[in-house]
Amino acid sequence: MHSPDKTTPEISSDALIDSLQQIIPLDSVLFEKEDLKPYECDGLSAYRAIPLVVVLPETIEQVKQILTLCHQYRVPVVARGAGTGLSGGALPHEQGVLLSLAKFTNIIDINPKRRIATVQPGVRNLAISQAADQYGLYYAPDPSSQIACTIGGNVAENSGGVHCLKYGLTVHNIQQLKIITIDGELLTISGSGLDSAGYDLLALMTGSEGMLGVIVEVTVKLLPKPERAQVILAAFDDVVKAGEAVGNIIAAGIIPGGLEMMDKLAIRAAEDFVHAGYPLQAEAILLCELDGTNEEVSQHILKVREVLKQSGASEVRTARDEAERQVLWQGRKAAFPAVGRLSPDYYCMDGTIPRKQLPQVLKAMADLSAEYELPVANVFHAGDGNLHPLILYDANIPGELERTEEFGGKILELCVEVGGTITGEHGVGMEKINQMCVQFNSLELQQFHAVKAAFDPDGLLNPGKAVPSLHRCAEFGAMHVHKGELPFPELERF
Amino acid sequence: MNSDISQQLQQQVQHAFERKAALSIFAGNSKAFYGRSDARAASAEILDVSGHRGVLNYEPTELVITARAGTPLREIEKLLEENGQMLPFEPPAFSDNATIGGTIACNLSGPRRAYTGAARDFLLGCKIINGKGEILSFGGEVMKNVAGYDVSRLMAGAMGTLGILLEVSLKVLPVAEMESTQLFQCTAAEALDRMHAWSQTPLPLSASSYHDSTLRVRLSGATEAVKAAVDTISGETVTAAEQYWQQLREQRLDFFTEEKPLWRISLASDTVSLGLPADYNEDNCLYEWGGALRWLKSDAPAETIQYAVAELDGHATLFRHDGDNNVFQPLTPGLMRIHQNLKQAFDPENILNPGKLYPEL
Numbered sequence: 001m002h003s004p005d006k007t008t009p010e011i012s013s014d015a016l017i018d019s020l021q022q023i024i025p026l027d028s029v030l031f032e033k034e035d036l037k038p039y040e041c042d043g044l045s046a047y048r049a050i051p052l053v054v055v056l057p058e059t060i061e062q063v064k065q066i067l068t069l070c071h072q073y074r075v076p077v078v079a080r081g082a083g084t085g086l087s088g089g090a091l092p093h094e095q096g097v098l099l100s101l102a103k104f105t106n107i108i109d110i111n112p113k114r115r116i117a118t119v120q121p122g123v124r125n126l127a128i129s130q131a132a133d134q135y136g137l138y139y140a141p142d143p144s145s146q147i148a149c150t151i152g153g154n155v156a157e158n159s160g161g162v163h164c165l166k167y168g169l170t171v172h173n174i175q176q177l178k179i180i181t182i183d184g185e186l187l188t189i190s191g192s193g194l195d196s197a198g199y200d201l202l203a204l205m206t207g208s209e210g211m212l213g214v215i216v217e218v219t220v221k222l223l224p225k226p227e228r229a230q231v232i233l234a235a236f237d238d239v240v241k242a243g244e245a246v247g248n249i250i251a252a253g254i255i256p257g258g259l260e261m262m263d264k265l266a267i268r269a270a271e272d273f274v275h276a277g278y279p280l281q282a283e284a285i286l287l288c289e290l291d292g293t294n295e296e297v298s299q300h301i302l303k304v305r306e307v308l309k310q311s312g313a314s315e316v317r318t319a320r321d322e323a324e325r326q327v328l329w330q331g332r333k334a335a336f337p338a339v340g341r342l343s344p345d346y347y348c349m350d351g352t353i354p355r356k357q358l359p360q361v362l363k364a365m366a367d368l369s370a371e372y373e374l375p376v377a378n379v380f381h382a383g384d385g386n387l388h389p390l391i392l393y394d395a396n397i398p399g400e401l402e403r404t405e406e407f408g409g410k411i412l413e414l415c416v417e418v419g420g421t422i423t424g425e426h427g428v429g430m431e432k433i434n435q436m437c438v439q440f441n442s443l444e445l446q447q448f449h450a451v452k453a454a455f456d457p458d459g460l461l462n463p464g465k466a467v468p469s470l471h472r473c474a475e476f477g478a479m480h481v482h483k484g485e486l487p488f489p490e491l492e493r494f
Numbered sequence: 495m496n497s498d499i500s501q502q503l504q505q506q507v508q509h510a511f512e513r514k515a516a517l518s519i520f521a522g523n524s525k526a527f528y529g530r531s532d533a534r535a536a537s538a539e540i541l542d543v544s545g546h547r548g549v550l551n552y553e554p555t556e557l558v559i560t561a562r563a564g565t566p567l568r569e570i571e572k573l574l575e576e577n578g579q580m581l582p583f584e585p586p587a588f589s590d591n592a593t594i595g596g597t598i599a600c601n602l603s604g605p606r607r608a609y610t611g612a613a614r615d616f617l618l619g620c621k622i623i624n625g626k627g628e629i630l631s632f633g634g635e636v637m638k639n640v641a642g643y644d645v646s647r648l649m650a651g652a653m654g655t656l657g658i659l660l661e662v663s664l665k666v667l668p669v670a671e672m673e674s675t676q677l678f679q680c681t682a683a684e685a686l687d688r689m690h691a692w693s694q695t696p697l698p699l700s701a702s703s704y705h706d707s708t709l710r711v712r713l714s715g716a717t718e719a720v721k722a723a724v725d726t727i728s729g730e731t732v733t734a735a736e737q738y739w740q741q742l743r744e745q746r747l748d749f750f751t752e753e754k755p756l757w758r759i760s761l762a763s764d765t766v767s768l769g770l771p772a773d774y775n776e777d778n779c780l781y782e783w784g785g786a787l788r789w790l791k792s793d794a795p796a797e798t799i800q801y802a803v804a805e806l807d808g809h810a811t812l813f814r815h816d817g818d819n820n821v822f823q824p825l826t827p828g829l830m831r832i833h834q835n836l837k838q839a840f841d842p843e844n845i846l847n848p849g850k851l852y853p854e855l
């Protein structure tokens with residue numbers, strides 16, 4: 001159903017497996033059906049494919065040799081971290097090698113003076129903060145999947161978390177990368193300083209979804225742990241008021257450490273699941289975390305409470321202690337699985353919108369929900385406009401997955417329409433490839449392909465993902481109408 | 495004074511593309527000293543972006559501003575100030591004519607950079623004309639956007655060699671409620687030690703500098719937080735500190751007036767010595783960014799400085815000079831190959847500011 005592309009290797013699978021076994025130990029080359037099965041999908045399980053072979057190298061030299069081999073015989077390569085991605089980015093290629101970085105789990109160095117940590121790509125996000133904790137430092141970007149996802153995957157997706165508005169995304173928190181290009185060359189991108197000579201390849205690699213090179217080492221920046229963090233919960237009888245409150249907090253000159261919103265359905269699901277004490281009658285709640293020095297937090301709490309009340313909050317509650325703070329966050333962090341309990345399946349979307357468009361977008365989403373007869377729960381990184389609508393469906397009902405995907409696509413197109421984007425942090429992968437045709441015109445897509453070719457002219461790294469071919473867009477019949485021009489005029493209509 | 499001359503600019507690029515004629519991109523001309531002066535540039539046609547100006551969208555509560563590239567930096571800073579906000583990377587202007595496009599193209603950032611981020615960190619999106627004369631948009635006006643490669647940030651620091659900036663969207667932040675600058679007399683080694691110790695604790699630091707045996711540290715944030723931090727780090731509170739940081743940012747301190755080439759050296763903050771031969775007077779340094787940026791006045795040959803800095807995994811830029819063309823740190827062959835491929839991808843006829851960054855580009 002979701003086949004990425006049709007690249008075929010110029011080597012038989014037996015010969016390929018044989019050659020791979022020359023590079024890495026036998027037990028690090030998997031090719032039996034039952035060994036391949038665990039790799040058939042990432043966090044987006046609707047998309048599955050069995051790779052030809054899975055390799056688990058342990059050294060940079062081995063990765064170099066594997067890529068050189070694949071390059072020589074035109075074998076597609078898909079890199080994989082923990083496989084928690086939500087857009088099918090690590091979906092295997094049926095004719096290709098799945099390159100797992102799972103054995104690259106060493107923390108190479110932590111330098112508290114320079115406030116950096118140099119780690120292998122398979123190190124888990126949370127493990128970095130845990131290792132830095134002894135120095136009073138931490139790694140700021142905190143995707144909800146942080147106990148499982150790898151830093152290599154985080155760089156490849158430019159992952160965010162609940163603290164992005166204040167502390168930035170992955171791209172703002174890394175200093176150096178080592179990558180291996182498809183022809184087996186090791187490149188060190190950026191150095192020991194805060195910037196580097198030449199083009200910003202560090203930014204270009206971040207969020208490149210395994211399309212430009214394989215990341216084999218990451219140096220991340222660390223921050224001092226805030227002296228204190230405190231969370232305020234505010235309840236609203238109207239989502240629009242909650243949205244306005246977010247703007248009012250920022251207008252007051254405060255950038256909270258975290259600023260999250262949940263709608264009624266998400267509140268109820270989370271409350272049933274973790275009993276965080278959320279107000280069930282509210283239409284929306286905001287969780288606003290203030291962090292920094294003791295004095296700063298005290299000062300800002302008073303101010304934010306005031307702003308929330310003036311914005312019409314029906315209840316404003318400050319966590320009295322760390323335990324209560326943890327409980328309030330637990331509800332938010334468990335929102336996905338909590339919503340998952342309401343329905344056999346759920347589908348998580350990831351658009352970003354200018355915050356002021358929230359009322360219109362929520363309204364349009366409610367209309368679509370009625371039209372498709374599928375309920376939606378909303379979890380929202382409110383501070384930075386990143387929406388995570390969760391569509392509830394049942395994959396066992398014939399046609400319901402397809403309806404859900406179509407509904408999801410409509411939501412993303414809506415985000416583009418109001419000036420936003422189809423993905424804030426989960427990436428395009430396989431999933432949003434059609435919506436790329438909505439967000440970008442053919443010239444822009446061609447420019448992306450040219451960037452790809454600058455690194456990987458044969459298109460062997462993660463083929464068919466992230467950037468659609470113009471043909472695909474024509475088939476999809478995307479509605480990117482740019483200043484009245486017909487989209488893809490050079491292509492025949494289907 | 496809003497005007498949209500994108501059509502005209504596009505036609506000029508298309509025309510140059512057809513004729514394979516080099517274009518030299520200008521706007522405010524405030525940073526003409528910066529970068530290489532290539533023979534190809536001398537005979538190039540001028541592409542003047544300064545007429546393409548105007549703020550297109552500014553919503554303080556969305557923390558975003560979008561402006562045409564030729565909009566004067568001063569105009570943008572004034573508008574933000576009126577709304578209690580700022581460009582968090584404190585860009586140097588070097589002249590009243592500086593434009594926002596030139597600022598982003600050079601990716602220059604001021605004293606706050608080490609604590610809040612560089613120009614590239616605040617760039618959310620841009621509209622460009624590539625070397626084929628195509629108008630393209632990347633990124634957008636939202637904080638989080640991972641659709642497609644991050645072409646916007648690639649433009650920051652590319653100095654026009656990959657595309658002409660038409661519009662940029664930037665994240666802005668509220669100005670701090672209070673600022674205070676503390677001063678200490680100490681040696682360079684002591685200054686580095688202090689800066690490192692402080693930056694490992696959650697103090698509201700926003701700038702630091704060391705020269706002439708004097709360490710200055712700026713604290714910015716909520717009033718109570720700054721007051722408490724002043725108590726913690728002590729030192730002498732500087733009056734008229736704002737003026738000092740302004741002069742540092744614009745390179746108007748005495749240090750910068752000396753008649754020698756000025757080097758900008760970016761490296762690990764705890765570097766003690768650059769390892770230059772003794773007669774090159776490496777003590778003649780001004781430190782910024784907690785030690786991660788060093789300004790050096792030196793007659794040493796470019797090769798000597800760049801070799802020494804490469805050994806430290808840093809990079810050295812000949813910031814102000816009289817004719818030496820080894821301006822930017824040489825790239826490894828592997829990185830140069832990628833740079834050339836990218837140049838080819840955006841500007842296949844090599845007409846946009848040829849040779850401005852490297853002779854090969």
Ligand SMILES: Cc1cc2nc3c(=O)[nH]c(=O)nc-3n(C[C@H](O)[C@H](O)[C@H](O)COP(=O)(O)OP(=O)(O)OC[C@H]3O[C@@H](n4cnc5c(N)ncnc54)[C@H](O)[C@@H]3O)c2cc1C
Nearest residue numbers: 081082083084085089143144150152153156159160210215
């Ligand atoms: C419950 C849950 C919550 C989540 N919450 C968040 C969230 O809050 N914020 C957020 O941003 N994301 C979130 N995610 C998505 C996901 O966790 C992130 O995208 C994460 O960065 C993926 O890391 P991974 O190691 O699992 O990568 P994978 O899924 O294995 O791979 C992701 C992509 O990166 C590429 N890749 C992986 N490693 C490398 C490498 N070394 N070199 C080159 N390319 C590589 C792959 O080819 C693929 O394209 C969530 C996922 C789940 C399941």
